[in-house]
Amino acid sequence: MKMLPLRVMGRLLRIQNLRSFSTINHNSEGTTLKCLSDAIKRNDLMAVEKIVYEQDPYEVRRVKMPTYTTEEEPNLIASSAPTRLIGCLCEPEANAINWMEISKGPPTKCFCGHWFKLVDFEEYLANLTY
Known part of the structure:
Protein backbone atom coordinates (compact mmCIF):
# COMPACT_ATOMS: atom_id res chain seq x y z
CA MET A 1 0.00 0.00 0.00
CA LYS A 2 1.33 3.41 -0.98
CA MET A 3 1.70 5.94 1.84
CA LEU A 4 0.76 9.59 1.52
CA PRO A 5 3.47 12.22 2.09
CA LEU A 6 3.44 13.79 5.56
CA ARG A 7 2.41 17.22 4.23
CA VAL A 8 -0.66 15.67 2.61
CA MET A 9 -1.55 13.66 5.71
CA GLY A 10 -1.35 16.79 7.86
CA ARG A 11 -3.61 18.72 5.55
CA LEU A 12 -5.98 15.78 5.27
CA LEU A 13 -6.31 15.64 9.04
CA ARG A 14 -6.97 19.40 9.19
CA ILE A 15 -9.83 19.24 6.74
CA GLN A 16 -11.30 15.88 7.70
CA ASN A 17 -14.60 17.62 8.47
CA LEU A 18 -14.84 18.90 4.89
CA ARG A 19 -15.53 15.48 3.39
CA SER A 20 -18.98 16.51 2.22
CA PHE A 21 -18.05 19.55 0.13
CA SER A 22 -19.24 19.46 -3.46
CA THR A 23 -16.83 19.95 -6.32
CA ILE A 24 -15.77 18.16 -9.46
CA ASN A 25 -12.31 16.62 -9.62
CA HIS A 26 -10.72 14.03 -11.82
CA ASN A 27 -8.71 11.14 -10.49
CA SER A 28 -5.69 9.52 -12.10
CA GLU A 29 -7.96 7.24 -14.16
CA GLY A 30 -9.89 10.18 -15.62
CA THR A 31 -13.18 9.47 -13.86
CA THR A 32 -15.06 12.26 -12.13
CA LEU A 33 -14.99 12.53 -8.34
CA LYS A 34 -17.62 14.68 -6.67
CA CYS A 35 -15.77 15.21 -3.41
CA LEU A 36 -12.90 14.21 -1.17
CA SER A 37 -14.86 11.31 0.29
CA ASP A 38 -15.19 9.75 -3.20
CA ALA A 39 -11.41 9.84 -3.65
CA ILE A 40 -10.88 8.30 -0.20
CA LYS A 41 -13.45 5.54 -0.83
CA ARG A 42 -11.75 4.66 -4.12
CA ASN A 43 -8.36 4.74 -2.38
CA ASP A 44 -7.05 7.05 -5.12
CA LEU A 45 -4.12 8.68 -3.37
CA MET A 46 -3.24 10.98 -6.27
CA ALA A 47 -6.75 12.48 -6.30
CA VAL A 48 -6.71 12.82 -2.50
CA GLU A 49 -3.38 14.65 -2.68
CA LYS A 50 -4.67 16.98 -5.42
CA ILE A 51 -7.86 17.83 -3.56
CA VAL A 52 -6.17 18.29 -0.20
CA TYR A 53 -3.07 20.13 -1.39
CA GLU A 54 -4.59 22.40 -4.02
CA GLN A 55 -7.97 23.15 -2.47
CA ASP A 56 -7.22 23.64 1.22
CA PRO A 57 -9.01 26.92 1.99
CA TYR A 58 -7.40 27.12 5.45
CA GLU A 59 -3.85 27.07 4.10
CA VAL A 60 -2.09 30.28 5.02
CA ARG A 61 -0.58 31.48 1.78
CA ARG A 62 -0.23 34.58 -0.25
CA VAL A 63 -2.88 34.67 -2.96
CA LYS A 64 -2.31 36.74 -6.07
CA MET A 65 -5.42 38.81 -6.59
CA PRO A 66 -6.71 39.99 -9.95
CA THR A 67 -5.56 43.51 -10.76
CA TYR A 68 -9.14 44.72 -10.86
CA THR A 69 -12.03 43.45 -8.74
CA THR A 70 -15.56 44.78 -8.61
CA GLU A 71 -18.52 44.38 -6.32
CA GLU A 72 -20.00 41.99 -8.89
CA GLU A 73 -16.74 39.96 -9.22
CA PRO A 74 -14.99 40.04 -5.82
Whole structure:
Protein backbone atom coordinates (compact mmCIF):
# COMPACT_ATOMS: atom_id res chain seq x y z
CA MET A 1 0.00 0.00 0.00
CA LYS A 2 1.33 3.41 -0.98
CA MET A 3 1.70 5.94 1.84
CA LEU A 4 0.76 9.59 1.52
CA PRO A 5 3.47 12.22 2.09
CA LEU A 6 3.44 13.79 5.56
CA ARG A 7 2.41 17.22 4.23
CA VAL A 8 -0.66 15.67 2.61
CA MET A 9 -1.55 13.66 5.71
CA GLY A 10 -1.35 16.79 7.86
CA ARG A 11 -3.61 18.72 5.55
CA LEU A 12 -5.98 15.78 5.27
CA LEU A 13 -6.31 15.64 9.04
CA ARG A 14 -6.97 19.40 9.19
CA ILE A 15 -9.83 19.24 6.74
CA GLN A 16 -11.30 15.88 7.70
CA ASN A 17 -14.60 17.62 8.47
CA LEU A 18 -14.84 18.90 4.89
CA ARG A 19 -15.53 15.48 3.39
CA SER A 20 -18.98 16.51 2.22
CA PHE A 21 -18.05 19.55 0.13
CA SER A 22 -19.24 19.46 -3.46
CA THR A 23 -16.83 19.95 -6.32
CA ILE A 24 -15.77 18.16 -9.46
CA ASN A 25 -12.31 16.62 -9.62
CA HIS A 26 -10.72 14.03 -11.82
CA ASN A 27 -8.71 11.14 -10.49
CA SER A 28 -5.69 9.52 -12.10
CA GLU A 29 -7.96 7.24 -14.16
CA GLY A 30 -9.89 10.18 -15.62
CA THR A 31 -13.18 9.47 -13.86
CA THR A 32 -15.06 12.26 -12.13
CA LEU A 33 -14.99 12.53 -8.34
CA LYS A 34 -17.62 14.68 -6.67
CA CYS A 35 -15.77 15.21 -3.41
CA LEU A 36 -12.90 14.21 -1.17
CA SER A 37 -14.86 11.31 0.29
CA ASP A 38 -15.19 9.75 -3.20
CA ALA A 39 -11.41 9.84 -3.65
CA ILE A 40 -10.88 8.30 -0.20
CA LYS A 41 -13.45 5.54 -0.83
CA ARG A 42 -11.75 4.66 -4.12
CA ASN A 43 -8.36 4.74 -2.38
CA ASP A 44 -7.05 7.05 -5.12
CA LEU A 45 -4.12 8.68 -3.37
CA MET A 46 -3.24 10.98 -6.27
CA ALA A 47 -6.75 12.48 -6.30
CA VAL A 48 -6.71 12.82 -2.50
CA GLU A 49 -3.38 14.65 -2.68
CA LYS A 50 -4.67 16.98 -5.42
CA ILE A 51 -7.86 17.83 -3.56
CA VAL A 52 -6.17 18.29 -0.20
CA TYR A 53 -3.07 20.13 -1.39
CA GLU A 54 -4.59 22.40 -4.02
CA GLN A 55 -7.97 23.15 -2.47
CA ASP A 56 -7.22 23.64 1.22
CA PRO A 57 -9.01 26.92 1.99
CA TYR A 58 -7.40 27.12 5.45
CA GLU A 59 -3.85 27.07 4.10
CA VAL A 60 -2.09 30.28 5.02
CA ARG A 61 -0.58 31.48 1.78
CA ARG A 62 -0.23 34.58 -0.25
CA VAL A 63 -2.88 34.67 -2.96
CA LYS A 64 -2.31 36.74 -6.07
CA MET A 65 -5.42 38.81 -6.59
CA PRO A 66 -6.71 39.99 -9.95
CA THR A 67 -5.56 43.51 -10.76
CA TYR A 68 -9.14 44.72 -10.86
CA THR A 69 -12.03 43.45 -8.74
CA THR A 70 -15.56 44.78 -8.61
CA GLU A 71 -18.52 44.38 -6.32
CA GLU A 72 -20.00 41.99 -8.89
CA GLU A 73 -16.74 39.96 -9.22
CA PRO A 74 -14.99 40.04 -5.82
CA ASN A 75 -12.18 37.85 -4.50
CA LEU A 76 -13.89 34.83 -2.95
CA ILE A 77 -12.79 33.75 0.53
CA ALA A 78 -13.96 30.36 1.85
CA SER A 79 -15.08 29.82 5.42
CA SER A 80 -17.43 27.62 7.39
CA ALA A 81 -17.75 30.40 10.00
CA PRO A 82 -19.94 33.49 9.59
CA THR A 83 -16.86 35.79 9.74
CA ARG A 84 -13.17 35.53 8.86
CA LEU A 85 -10.11 37.70 9.42
CA ILE A 86 -8.10 38.38 6.25
CA GLY A 87 -5.12 40.54 5.37
CA CYS A 88 -4.62 42.60 2.22
CA LEU A 89 -1.31 43.96 0.99
CA CYS A 90 -2.79 46.98 -0.67
CA GLU A 91 0.31 47.81 -2.72
CA PRO A 92 3.15 45.57 -3.93
CA GLU A 93 5.73 47.62 -2.03
CA ALA A 94 3.65 47.89 1.14
CA ASN A 95 5.32 46.85 4.38
CA ALA A 96 2.10 46.68 6.41
CA ILE A 97 -0.90 44.41 6.08
CA ASN A 98 -4.41 45.86 6.15
CA TRP A 99 -6.35 43.40 8.36
CA MET A 100 -10.12 43.30 8.13
CA GLU A 101 -12.91 41.04 9.31
CA ILE A 102 -15.35 40.10 6.58
CA SER A 103 -18.78 38.55 7.05
CA LYS A 104 -20.95 36.37 4.85
CA GLY A 105 -23.36 38.40 2.78
CA PRO A 106 -22.56 41.35 0.56
CA PRO A 107 -18.94 41.91 -0.58
CA THR A 108 -16.62 44.08 1.51
CA LYS A 109 -14.33 46.73 0.01
CA CYS A 110 -10.76 47.22 1.21
CA PHE A 111 -9.25 50.70 1.50
CA CYS A 112 -7.21 50.01 -1.65
CA GLY A 113 -10.31 49.23 -3.73
CA HIS A 114 -10.22 45.42 -3.82
CA TRP A 115 -13.46 43.60 -3.08
CA PHE A 116 -13.74 40.46 -0.94
CA LYS A 117 -16.71 38.16 -0.36
CA LEU A 118 -16.96 35.43 2.27
CA VAL A 119 -18.67 32.32 0.86
CA ASP A 120 -19.27 28.69 1.79
CA PHE A 121 -16.86 26.01 0.59
CA GLU A 122 -19.26 24.80 -2.09
CA GLU A 123 -19.36 28.18 -3.84
CA TYR A 124 -15.62 28.70 -3.38
CA LEU A 125 -14.68 25.34 -4.86
CA ALA A 126 -17.21 25.66 -7.69
CA ASN A 127 -15.54 28.93 -8.78
CA LEU A 128 -11.96 27.70 -8.32
CA THR A 129 -9.91 27.84 -11.53
CA TYR A 130 -6.53 26.29 -12.20
